[in-house]
Amino acid sequence: MLQPTDLVGEWELRRTVDDRRAGAVGTVAGTTTLTATAPDEVRWDESGTMAFDGRSVPVSRTLFVRRTPDGDWTVHFSDGRVFHDWVWGTAVVHACAPDDYAGVLAGDAEHWTVRWEAHGPAKDYVLVSDLRRRSHAAD
Secondary structure, three states, rough: OOOHHHHHEEEEEEEEEOOOOOOOEEEEEEEEEEEEEEEEEHHHHEEEEEEEEEEEEEEEEEEEEOOOOOEEEEEEOOOEEEEEEEEEEEEEEEOOOOOEEEEEEEEEOOEEEEEEEEEOOOOOOOOEEEEEEOOOOOO
16 A cells, blocks of 8 residues: 555646536646655645636645544645545545545555545546656756
C-alpha cells in the first residue's frame, strides 16, 4: 500500500467529470503537487483549468493528508474537516448527506488514479483523476 509520503512531488493532472444529471462531460487539465509539510502531514495542492459545458474556468483546491496517532492516514479538507481515510486500492466513503460518495485511490509511485462516484438527490456523477509523475518541473 502506498503512503502519501511515497507520492511527494509534482504530478500532471488529467480529470474527467461525467455529470449524468446535467448530461455533460467536463475535463480538468493541470498540476497536483504533494509536499511533505511535517513528518505526519502531506499537503495536496491542485490547480488547473476546467472545461465544462462550453466554458473554461480556473480551478484549485488544497487538501491535507495527516497521520493519525494509530499510524493510519486521513485526508482532510483545507478547513480541517475530514474528507476520507487514506486507503489504497480499496473503496472509501465520504459522508455528505443527502448524497453518497464512494471513491478509490489506486496505482503506483509513477501513475495513480482517484475515482469518485456521487449518487443521490442532488448529485449523479463520476469523477476520475489520472496523475502521472512529472519527470521535470515543466512538461
